[in-house]
Amino acid sequence: MANIPGIPKGTRDFSPEILAKRNYIFDTIKEVFKKFAYKQLETPAIENLSTLTGKYGEEGDKLLFKILNSGNFLKNVSDTELHERNTTKMAHLVSEKGLRYDLTVPFARYVVQHQNEITFPFKRFQIQPVWRADRPQKGRYREFYQCDADIIGSNSLINELEIVQMIDEVFTKLNLKVTIKINNRKLLAGIAERIGHPDKLIDLTVAIDKLDKIGHEKVYEELRQSGFSEDGINLLEPILNFGGSFDDQMQCIEKFLGETDTGVTGIDEIQKLFTYIDLFKFNNNIQLDLTLARGLNYYTGAIFEVVSDEVQIGSICGGGRYDDLTGVFGLKDVSGVGISFGADRIYDVSENLNRFPEDVKTNVKLMFANFGEKEEKYCLHVLKNLRDSGISAEIYPESSKMKKQMKYANSNNIPFVAIAGENEMKENKFTLKNMQTGDQQLVTEEEMIILLS
RNA sequence: GUGGUUGUAGUUCAGUUGGUUAGAACAUCUGAUUGUGGUUCAGAGGGUCGUGGGUUCGAGUCCCAUCUUCCACCCCA
Incomplete structure (x- = not known):
């Protein structure tokens, strides 16, 4: 027993039986991506650390797997630095490369690097593993697969519609019931502005996002701790008690946001998107959810999240629009919108509900x-x-x-x-x-x- | 990163207040059956009890450390 080898925590072997089922999920997603005219891209597992750091916020940086330089990795470290034992400071001296954390940032890097070869708008999909130095738990791994589809170089809300259509089609094919939640970062920005803290958008979203998990009081408490004024927090009340029909919701938010610029654009975008959505029939629930705030910090417009109606496991799919992802790499004014399916969690849901077809085996x-x-x-x-x-x-x-x-x-x-x-x-x-x-x-x-x- | 939890055969688990040689089921292999599997019967192999240290006449059992598992928080797919 003692000499039987193992694998690092948060990683898994995929036996043939499991892989057959996983491929069924990958194939289904891939087929839909292709049908919507997305083209496949692959990027290396390893990226330069400079490409990855600073893109996912402070927490994200901590969760990056860093690769020790080959050879004498201490050659850039002075004795005093070694003595100080400041690991964050030393990290970039001993490591220049890291494992990719998601597929969106490498995609942005690719777009900037190859901007002269690409005809925009550019639609690509990518199915590859990503790595996070997180502590593993239910539905959370250190190595897991993302299935991304992004379109970059187009502002049209048709793209948002197509993303919703793809989500609906994938989960219909997989025989899973889900709810597609939609929100818009601009609405959240408008809210932040309205309650007098336009600079604290991220703190606001992080707190609001926990609403259904920890309840109103705790959210208020967290907002207070982040430095929001009592008046501002009181103003939030009607927003957090959101409900009713889509029109009711829109009226409520419209009244609340008043004349804030970003807020008005946000309302406009959401309305347009739902007008598109109303033109079609969907198999899954689609709802506007003002408390939906997740997503990485680079999202600027629509945000999506998909949760299973049948199993509680967190989000199994998420995405949104980012206006300036390539900006950090020096390419300005290229807007994109994308979606990422979490294949491992989808697998867990399908396995849990026994929804794999008989013949995959x-x-x-x-x-x-x-x-x-x-x-x-x-x-x-x-x-x-x-x-x-x-x-x-x-x-x-x-x-x-x-x-x-x-x-x-x-x-x-x-x-x-x-x-x-x-x-x-x-x-x-x-x-x-x-x-x-x-x-x-x-x-x-x-x-x-x-x-x- | 914080708090808790778990670890005994390939797998799932028993193992009494610390006391001889650590058990079961399933799985594997062999035979009953030299041209017939999934059912049955008989038998066999497989364990430095996660690892390292400590307490004790004696440790799977108690203590410490470490790794691992799972869970919650932070954050996220």
């Missing part, structure tokens, strides 16, 4: 039993022909006992076993056994191909 259709040299030769040609016809098949690689071979087929969920011994070979046929029913029939190669296709 197996794709091997047939196994040839192996009786020895002569029989092997007889089977191998037919095996090739089956494979050429697109049928996934294999031959048991050695002539072990029949029992062992049958057991192998059984535990691998192979639905058919072809048996050929002297009798079958004489007739140029095979005994085809259906592993589910146990039935056997004598067939020719051609009949077998037809039966299995």
Whole structure:
């Protein structure tokens, strides 16, 4: 036991059974992305630390996995610095690279780096793992996959609509019931402005976001601690007690925001988006949620979050519009909007609810039993022909006992076993056994191909 | 990063107030069955009890440290 190796915490092995189900999720998402005309991109797991730091806020920087420089990684560190043991200070001296934290920032880096080769608007999707040095817990891993789709270089709200459509289609295909929550950062900015603290947007959003988790009083308390005035907090009351129809909500927020510039634009954007949304039928709930504030700090317009209606696991998908993500890399005025599906959490939800289709488990259709040299030769040609016809098949690689071979087929969920011994070979046929029913029939190669296709 | 929790066979778990050689089920392998799996029966292999230290005549059991698991907070997919 003691000498059995393990893997770092928060990481997982994906056995074939699990991977089959994971691929089902990836394939579903990928198919939808492609249908909406997004093109696939991959970027390296490692980025320069300068690309990553400062993009995710203070917390995010702490959660970046940093890679120790190769060779003499202490060569830039002086003895006094070593003595001080200030780890944050020393980190950039011993590490120049880090593992990617999400897919959006590398995408922004890619866009800026290749701006002359890209025709805008640019739609790309990306399915790759990301790493966070977080402490693992339920639905939270240190290595997990994101499935991102972003369109960059277009301000049109049609893009927001398409994102909602993609979300709805993906979860419909996966047979999961979800609620798509929508909000707009500009509304939140307007609220911050209205209550006299336009500079404290982030503190406001972080606090508001916890509303349904910790309740009104605690939120107020947190706001007070962040330095919001009592008057301002009192003003928030009607916003936090939001409810009613979409029109009621809009009226309420409109009245509240009054003449604040950003607020008015926000109202305009939300109204337009919901006008688009009303043109179509959706399978999942879509709601305006003013308390939705999550999302990374770079979001500036619409924000999305998707939660399962059936399992409590946190958000399984999130995204939004960012007006200036590429700005930090020197490319101004390029707006984008994107979405990220959390494949690992979606897996957990599907697994929990048992929503994977039956046929994801197996794709091997047939196994040839192996009786020895002569029989092997007889089977191998037919095996090739089956494979050429697109049928996934294999031959048991050695002539072990029949029992062992049958057991192998059984535990691998192979639905058919072809048996050929002297009798079958004489007739140029095979005994085809259906592993589910146990039935056997004598067939020719051609009949077998037809039966299995 | 803060607080709590867990660790015994491949897996899920028993193991009494500290007392001989640490058990079960499932899984694996072998045989009953030399051309038939998923059911049955018989048998076998598999453990430095997470790791390191300590207390004790004696530790799976008590203490400390460390790693790991899971959970909550912060934050997030």
